[in-house]
Each structure stands twice: as C-alpha cells, then as structure tokens.
Amino acid sequence: MSMRSISLNVNGVVKDISVSEDTVLLDALRDHLGLTGAKRGCGKGECGACTVLVDNLPVMSCIYPAIKAEGRSIVTIEGIGDDRTIHPVQKQFIEKGAVQCGFCTPGLILSSKALLDRKPHPDEREIRVAISGNLCRCTGYTKVVEAIGAAASELRGQVVSSYRREPKTGSIGRSITRVDSLPKVTGKAVFTDDMSLPNMLFAGVLRSPYPSARINSIDCSGALSHPGVRAALTAKDIPGSNRFGIIVKDQPYLVEERVRFVGEPLAVVAAETRELVKEGLNKIRVDYTELPAVFVPEEAMKPNAPRVHDTGNILHHRKIRKGNIEEGFAKADIIIEKTFTSQTVEHAYIEPEAALAHMDHGQMIVYCCSQAPHYYRNEIASMLAFPINKVRIVRLATGGGFGAKIELTAQPYAALCSYFTGRPVKYVFTREESVITSTKRHAFNLHYKLGATKEGKLTAARVTIISNGGAYASYGPAVLTRSATMAIGPYECPHVHVDAYEVYTNYPIGGAMRGFGAPQMAPCHEAIMDEIGRRCGLSPIEVRRRNLLRPGSSTTTNQVLEHGIGALETLKQTSGRAWPGSDRGAI
Amino acid sequence: MKKRGRGIACTYFGMGNTAKANPSIAFIEVCEDGTAIVRCGASDIGQGSDTALRQIAAHTLGITPERVTMVSNDTMVAPEAGVTSASRQTYVSGNAIRLAAEQAKAVLLEEAAECLKYDPVDLEARDDRIFLKENQDAYVTIEDVCGRLRAKGILVAGTGTFTPPTPEALDPETGLGVPYGAYSYATQIAEVEVDTETGEVTVLSFTAAQDVGRAINPTAIEGQIEGGVGQGIGYALMEEVVVENGVILNPSFSDLLIPTALDVPYIHSIIVEIPEPTGPFGAKGTGEPPTCPTAAAIINAIYDAVGVHVTSTPVTAEKVYWAIKKKESEERRP
Numbered sequence: 001m002s003m004r005s006i007s008l009n010v011n012g013v014v015k016d017i018s019v020s021e022d023t024v025l026l027d028a029l030r031d032h033l034g035l036t037g038a039k040r041g042c043g044k045g046e047c048g049a050c051t052v053l054v055d056n057l058p059v060m061s062c063i064y065p066a067i068k069a070e071g072r073s074i075v076t077i078e079g080i081g082d083d084r085t086i087h088p089v090q091k092q093f094i095e096k097g098a099v100q101c102g103f104c105t106p107g108l109i110l111s112s113k114a115l116l117d118r119k120p121h122p123d124e125r126e127i128r129v130a131i132s133g134n135l136c137r138c139t140g141y142t143k144v145v146e147a148i149g150a151a152a153s154e155l156r157g158q159v160v161s162s163y164r165r166e167p168k169t170g171s172i173g174r175s176i177t178r179v180d181s182l183p184k185v186t187g188k189a190v191f192t193d194d195m196s197l198p199n200m201l202f203a204g205v206l207r208s209p210y211p212s213a214r215i216n217s218i219d220c221s222g223a224l225s226h227p228g229v230r231a232a233l234t235a236k237d238i239p240g241s242n243r244f245g246i247i248v249k250d251q252p253y254l255v256e257e258r259v260r261f262v263g264e265p266l267a268v269v270a271a272e273t274r275e276l277v278k279e280g281l282n283k284i285r286v287d288y289t290e291l292p293a294v295f296v297p298e299e300a301m302k303p304n305a306p307r308v309h310d311t312g313n314i315l316h317h318r319k320i321r322k323g324n325i326e327e328g329f330a331k332a333d334i335i336i337e338k339t340f341t342s343q344t345v346e347h348a349y350i351e352p353e354a355a356l357a358h359m360d361h362g363q364m365i366v367y368c369c370s371q372a373p374h375y376y377r378n379e380i381a382s383m384l385a386f387p388i389n390k391v392r393i394v395r396l397a398t399g400g401g402f403g404a405k406i407e408l409t410a411q412p413y414a415a416l417c418s419y420f421t422g423r424p425v426k427y428v429f430t431r432e433e434s435v436i437t438s439t440k441r442h443a444f445n446l447h448y449k450l451g452a453t454k455e456g457k458l459t460a461a462r463v464t465i466i467s468n469g470g471a472y473a474s475y476g477p478a479v480l481t482r483s484a485t486m487a488i489g490p491y492e493c494p495h496v497h498v499d500a501y502e503v504y505t506n507y508p509i510g511g512a513m514r515g516f517g518a519p520q521m522a523p524c525h526e527a528i529m530d531e532i533g534r535r536c537g538l539s540p541i542e543v544r545r546r547n548l549l550r551p552g553s554s555t556t557t558n559q560v561l562e563h564g565i566g567a568l569e570t571l572k573q574t575s576g577r578a579w580p581g582s583d584r585g586a587i
Numbered sequence: 588m589k590k591r592g593r594g595i596a597c598t599y600f601g602m603g604n605t606a607k608a609n610p611s612i613a614f615i616e617v618c619e620d621g622t623a624i625v626r627c628g629a630s631d632i633g634q635g636s637d638t639a640l641r642q643i644a645a646h647t648l649g650i651t652p653e654r655v656t657m658v659s660n661d662t663m664v665a666p667e668a669g670v671t672s673a674s675r676q677t678y679v680s681g682n683a684i685r686l687a688a689e690q691a692k693a694v695l696l697e698e699a700a701e702c703l704k705y706d707p708v709d710l711e712a713r714d715d716r717i718f719l720k721e722n723q724d725a726y727v728t729i730e731d732v733c734g735r736l737r738a739k740g741i742l743v744a745g746t747g748t749f750t751p752p753t754p755e756a757l758d759p760e761t762g763l764g765v766p767y768g769a770y771s772y773a774t775q776i777a778e779v780e781v782d783t784e785t786g787e788v789t790v791l792s793f794t795a796a797q798d799v800g801r802a803i804n805p806t807a808i809e810g811q812i813e814g815g816v817g818q819g820i821g822y823a824l825m826e827e828v829v830v831e832n833g834v835i836l837n838p839s840f841s842d843l844l845i846p847t848a849l850d851v852p853y854i855h856s857i858i859v860e861i862p863e864p865t866g867p868f869g870a871k872g873t874g875e876p877p878t879c880p881t882a883a884a885i886i887n888a889i890y891d892a893v894g895v896h897v898t899s900t901p902v903t904a905e906k907v908y909w910a911i912k913k914k915e916s917e918e919r920r921p
Binding site for chain 1: 847
C-alpha cells in the first residue's frame with residue numbers, strides 16, 4: 001500500500017507523518033502522534049469515544065481518513081486543557097460527578113465544547129442532541145447534562161455554585177471529587193490500549209464459527225511460516241491447566257476436542273503488527289466435524305438432548321421450600337399466574353477488553369482492564385504452571401465492566417504468547433469480538449403463581465426459573481441462586497416454593513451482569529403485585545406497603561431481618577415525590 | 588393517540604456473594620508526615636470505590652481525605668479484596684479498611700494519650716489532629732505523633748480483614764438460611780408516554796430511591812443510581828442480543844442498541860439512609876440495586892397508560908403495538 005506524507009495541525013502544532021490512504025485519523029493521532037486521549041470503542045463511528053474536533057466540528061476519528069484532515073485544524077482532548085489550564089467543560093465534568101469509568105469522557109467533552117462554542121445558551125434538549133452520538137454506559141447522562149449546563153453558565157461568566165449540604169467535619173457524607181477524575185477529563189488516564197512497551201507484539205485468537213463441533217485437527221504450520229508471525233499456539237502448548245471458571249472449572253482457554261459455542265477460542269497468534277496477526281490467523285487450518293447443537297434450555301433439559309457437557313445439561317438446580325405451599329394457596333382469596341421471558345443482554349462497556357502481558361525476570365506481568373485482578377492472577381498462574389506470587393496483574397483504568405470484566409478475556413492469550421515469545425504482547429478486542437465472546441445477562445423463562453388474601457397480603461408463591469446458561473458455567477449457578485432468593489421481591493410471604501434451573505446449551509455464555517439475576521425477576525413480581533392491588537381495590541403504593549419487608553419479617557430463605565431495612569422508606573419517599581395522591585391509600 | 592401512565596416497582600438486593608465467604612483484606616501505613624497509604628485490591632472500574640474507600644480510611648484515622656492515597660490496582664502491592672461484584676466493595680472492603688484504620692489509630696491514640704497526659708478513651712482524631720474530647724484546645728497533630736513514635740522505633744500500620752456475616756451455605760434441599768449479611772432496598776417510579784398508533788414508549792420522568800445505609804459520597808451514589816436506571820431503561824425497552832443457531836446477529840452498536848442521551852430522561856435520585864449496623868459507618872453497597880426495579884416500573888407504567896401487560900423484555904414498540912391491537916379486538920368481541 002502506498003504511503004504518503006501529510007502535515008497535520010493538531011492542537012495548534014503542525015507535524016508531518018507518513019500514512020496510507022486507509023489510515024484513519026484516530027490511528028494517526030494514537031499511533032503516530034502518541035495522543036491517546038481519543039479512544040477506540042467500536043472502530044465504526046457508532047460509539048463516539050473517538051470524537052475529536054476538525055475545524056471546530058465533532059467528528060468520529062475512527063472512520064475519518066487521516067489524509068482528509070490535512071490542512072484542517074484538529075483539536076483533541078489534550079488540546080483543550082490540562083491540569084493547569086483546565087477548560088470549564090472539563091472542570092464541570094469533575095465538579096458535577098459526570099465522570100465514572102472515563103472512557104467515553106474525552107469524546108463527550110469535545111462534543112460538549114463544540115456545542116457551547118456555537119451555542120452559549122443551550123437548553124436541555126439541545127445538550128442531549130449534541131451528545132447523542134456519544135454513548136456512555138455508566139452515568140445515565142443526568143450528571144453529564146448537568147455538567148454541560150454548568151459549563152455553559154461558567155463560560156458566560158456566571159458563578160456556578162453547589163448547594164449540597166455537607167457535614168462540617170470528617171469525610172463520611174462528603175461529595176469529594178473522584179481521585180481519578182482529573183486524568184480522565186484531560187485524556188491522561190491510561191487505559192490498556194493506551195499503553196505500549198518496546199519490542200511489543202500483537203495477538204489475536206482464531207474462533208469457532210460452529211456452535212457445536214469436534215476438532216479433528218488444527219494445523220498452525222502455515223501461520224508459523226508466515227513472515228512476522230512469532231507464535232501460533234493451541235491447547236497442547238498450554239504448560240499448566242487448560243481449565244478455568246470462577247465457580248466451576250469447566251472452560252478451556254483453547255479448545256482441545258470439542259467446540260461448544262460460536263466464538264470459542266481455538267488458537268492464538270502473536271505477530272509483529274495487527275495486520276500480520278490477521279494474516280497469520282487466516283493461515284491456520286482447522287478440520288471440524290459438526291455435531292448436533294441445542295440452544296433452548298427446555299430442549300436441553302430433555303433426556304435425549306445433545307449433551308453440551310458429559311456431566312449432563314442441568315448445571316444447577318436451586319430449590320427453595322419455605323413453609324407449606326399447598327397450605328399457602330389454600331389460604332389465598334386471589335391466585336394470579338403469569339409467564340414471562342427475558343432476553344440476552346450485553347454489558348456494552350465502551351472500552352473493549354484489552355491486555356498487555358510481559359514476562360519480566362521470571363514474573364508474568366499483565367496490564368489489563370479488570371473487575372477481578374486477584375482471580376486473574378490465580379487462573380493465569382494455574383495456566384502457566386507458575387506459583388501465584390510469580391504472576392502480577394496491574395489493573396489500568398477500566399472502561400466499565402458491569403460484570404463481564406470479571407471474566408478472563410484477552411489476558412490469558414496475551415500472557416501465553418508473552419510466555420512463549422519472551423516479548424511484550426498486546427491483545428485488544430474489536431467491538432464485535434467483545435460482543436460475540438463476552439458473557440451475557442442470562443435469558444430467563446419464568447413461571448409465577450402467587451396467592452394473596454383479599455386484603456392484598458401474599459400467602460403463597462410458586463416460581464419456576466429456567467436460565468439459559470450457555471456453553472460454560474461462568475457465574476451461572478450463583479446468578480441462579482440470587483434469582484431464587486430475590487424471586488418474590490422485597491415482600492414477606494410465608495409459603496414459598498422455587499425451582500430454578502441453570503441449563504447448559506450451545507448459546508453464548510451467561511454470566512454476571514449488574515443486578516445478577518434480580519432484574520429478570522422484578523417485572524414478574526411487580527406486575528403481579530399491581531394485579532393483586534387492582535383485584536383488592538388497593539393502590540400500587542398501598543398493596544406494596546402491606547407486603548414490604550420490615551423489622552421482624554422473614555425473607556424467602558426464612559432469614560429474619562432485624563435492622564437496616566429501608567424498604568418502606570424508599571416507597572414513602574418516591575411516592576411522596578412522584579405519585580400524587582399516594583398518601584390516600586386505597587383507590 | 589399518546590397516553591401517559593405511571594408505574595412503580597420495589598426490589599431488594601443482598602450485599603456480597605450469596606451464602607459464601609467473600610473476604611477482603613486491607614493494609615494501612617501511616618507515614619511520618621501523617622499521611623496514609625491504603626493498600627486494598629478493590630477494583631475501581633468507574634464506580635468510584637477508590638474515592639469512597641479513601642473516605643472511609645480518612646474518616647476512621649481522623650485525617651483529611653486528600654492525605655490518603657489508595658493503592659488498589661496492582662496484585663503485587665494491594666492484597667486481595669475479592670471481585671468487584673455483588674455490590675460488595677464499599678460494604679466488604681470498606682469494613683476491612685475501617686478495621687485496618689482502627690488498628691493504626693489505636694497506636695496513634697496511645698501515643699497521643701501519653702503526650703497529652705490523658706487516657707486514649709478521652710481522645711478523638713479528626714482534621715489531622717488528636718483532640719481531647721472535652722477540651723478542643725488540647726491537641727497534638729497526627730504528624731507529631733508519628734514523629735514521636737518513629738523516634739521510639741515504632742512505625743504505624745494496620746491490617747483489617749472482613750467477610751460478610753453469612754454463616755453457612757443455603758440448605759441444598761430447602762434453600763433456607765442466611766444468604767446475605769445485609770440488604771439494600773430500592774423503589775422506583777417511571778412516568779411514560781405510549782403512542783397507541785406505533786407502540787412507541789417514551790420515558791418522561793424517572794424517580795429512584797435507594798436505601799444505601801449511609802451515603803459515603805452522595806454525588807458518587809447518585810451517579811450509581813442514575814447509571815443503573817439508565818441501564819435499566821435500556822433493558823426494559825431496547826436492548827437485546829439476537830442469537831440465531833448460536834450466532835449473534837447484532838454484534839455492533841448499529842444494531843445492538845443501548846440508550847443514548849435522548850433515550851433517558853432526567854433521573855431524580857433519592858438517597859435514603861437507614862444505617863446498617865454491619866456496614867462501615869452504616870453503609871451498604873450501591874452498584875447493582877438501582878438496575879433491578881427499572882424495567883418493572885416501566886412495564887407497570889405502560890399498563891397504567893394503555894392497559895396492556897407485555898410479558899417479555901425488551902418491551903419494543905412492536906410488542907406494545909400488537910398487545911394494544913389484541914386488547915382492542917378482545918374489547919370489540921361481543
């Protein structure tokens with residue numbers, strides 16, 4: 001590919017760099033100019049993390065050709081303010097608490113600056129429209145909108161004050177600013193892909209296109225003889241254990257014989273450039289025999305279903321038997337039955353999974369994003385047959401997690417390649433790789449039967465939960481148990497019968513996600529609670545007030561609660577603010 | 588026609604791993620100048636635990652939070668604090684840090700007592716000093732206390748470890764037992780507008796209250812509530828990984844929709860503080876509870892608006908539209 005030299009004016013400084021016609025502005029900034037404040041979240045112009053200003057307008061630099069930027073004025077997060085010359089937008093993002101993981105923050109700040117430069121008095125709608133191309137998964141946008149409004153006031157010369165009442169002494173109850181917010185608003189926070197080491201290789205993984213298959217052979221010779229490829233590794237190369245899992249060690253890093261989901265790793269390649277990694281992966285030959293697959297948990301539970309694991313497809317059956325369920329229904333004046341289904345959900349943190357591994361004097365160092373560095377340490381030690389104290393995990397700034405960055409993702413593959421090549425190895429997922437391979441919020445099929453007296457008090461609850469666990473356990477059994485314990489919500493019910501099943505299928509893997517099995521249950525118990533209210537002539541507030549847990553209540557698992565029970569208070573405060581007339585009780 | 592409705596939902600959420608030990612350990616070192624270093628491997632992934640844990644350490648030691656440095660990100664330096672999950676870091680690691688800080692503070696108070704010629708129980712540490720409780724003019728700075736101790740050959744440090752008080756695994760046959768040491772409670776109210784011609788649902792306003800025990804950092808907690816509700820709105824109305832024969836059909840953001848700033852209204856968060864005796868300064872975890880009731884509140888609001896109950900998430904415009912059509916045809920039936 002022909003290269004050409006271009007001059008880029010970035011933050012008022014003109015620099016010459018050599019790029020190809022395909023080079024995007026984001027790569028020119030990050031790889032050629034070392035400006036890593038603009039982030040790669042998707043590579044397709046869909047998330048806005050790469051936003052920079054070109055001639056004062058926000059552009060998605062991951063799809064903007066570098067050559068098109070020649071002769072234009074480019075402003076990145078590094079150019080609008082640093083620790084000493086902080087811009088009002090950056091300052092208000094800190095003050096209003098609009099920074100959480102920080103990965104989308106530079107893009108949000110640049111879109112905001114572009115808005116305020118052309119519109120000093122934006123209303124809330126205009127602010128929301130201006131940042132609607134910048135996805136943020138942490139904040140719910142409320143504090144971001146507040147920060148932009150406050151920055152607009154500050155830029156107009158108005159004094160922006162905070163009215164929060166705070167304790168005069170001590171640290172508890174004070175909204176001190178986050179320790180990491182200044183580096184995040186100035187683009188200086190180091191996320192894993194922002195880091196490089198001398199002599200670094202890149203890695204990539206070959207993944208199965210089939211949901212269920214036997215691997216007859218994997219031939220890496222074509223990859224190994226490809227120029228620039230330094231390692232092509234399969235299961236047999238793993239020096240220690242090829243099994244991991246936070247609850248059940250049922251998952252291989254690299255498949256030995258049997259593929260169980262689409263996207264399962266088969267081989268890993270390390271090479272001098274990202275392009276050479278792709279070329280190397282294309283040279284690996286895999287001989288598969290497709291096997292029957294099963295995707296629906298109810299099908300997988302049948303005795304003649306294809307077995308996902310030799311141990312059987314029912315990974316976990318959690319029972320709850322509180323009181324006497326028949327007696328409970330006998331006491332009910334009203335019985336309501338409903339069936340619900342919930343979908344598979346992606347965490348969609350804006351920072352894709354990333355790791356940079358480096359063997360150093362007999363110690364494996366892995367820089368990465370993570371919710372669980374000590375868990376990673378223990379598993380990587382086991383994979384490499386190292387003692388635990390010879391593996392060091394350094395968590396860099398982590399661009400959200402919400403449960404899926406508990407799992408091992410890029411780290412073991414980078415570590416394995418560094419172990420074999422002796423060189424630093426970086427592996428960053430594409431957005432598609434992130435979505436295809438990461439664990440998901442489990443899809444549930446739920447059946448509810450609840451009984452209540454004519455006064456609206458729960459007498460009995462029978463709940464069946466069937467969870468699509470996917471190909472491996474991950475956190476599944478624990479999610480399922482929490483779902484069972486939370487099945488009827490924060491209400492007291494004397495007779496409860498729950499059967500919850502976690503089922504292996506050839507579906508994407510279910511795992512931990514914010515709420516951990518509770519968000520699936522709430523639409524069921526809450527819709528039924530409303531229905532009980534309607535049948536009993538009680539308002540939604542009153543029927544809940546009659547059933548909510550309070551001191552002395554016993555939970556679904558018969559735990560008697562004594563203290564710290566704010567259920568009624570949260571009901572009172574929300575309804576007081578947002579439910580006119582709720583103090584009247586019955587309809 | 589556009590119709591409005593209001594829906595409410597309540598949930599609760601157990602702090603920490605279910606019916607299982609999930610310990611954290613923390614080390615604290617008080618330096619010669621009265622600053623402190625807290626080493627505890629609780630991962631801050633954006634939720635703000637480094638800041639909240641810093642506040643817990645500072646408050647316990649009686650020093651200003653700016654004088655506490657958190658080291659949480661390196662397994663060679665920061666000891667194990669379990670996984671950032673189960674809304675457990677403020678509750679579990681917060682307790683470990685509080686205990687470590689109390690151990691270090693006991694050393695400081697002992698020395699200050701000798702210096703001020705009083706009993707340690709008569710003293711309190713705050714604002715980087717150790718005061719006589721009954722006479723605020725009698726004090727010694729923590730820096731001076733550290734200097735005196737060092738001259739005696741004593742360095743000030745503390746270790747704390749904590750696991751939630753969940754004594755045993757649930758009974759395998761009955762599932763009964765004590766799965767969590769503490770629970771967080773939440774109530775949310777959604778107000779929606781449903782377009783009966785298209786089935787499209789717009790969330791107009793959202794109010795979310797959460798019992799956090801004690802708010803360590805109110806702004807950070809509001810951020811957790813607002814972000815949790817934002818994810819809950821996406822879960823309720825638009826998010827779905829579409830899988831066919833095991834293949835994910837929508838692996839990029841063009842088809843895998845998550846909420847933008849235009850899909851989420853201004854979220855009114857309400858912090859409720861009912862102190863939890865087992866939490867550090869009464870605090871409970873805040874990360875997950877706000878995501879749990881959101882979809883339920885929206886689904887109930889849709890029923891309130893148009894009288895249909897959609898029983899599968901996400902509640903897309905298409906599902907609402909067909910549910911309305913079905914209801915209308917049932918009502919027309921004689």
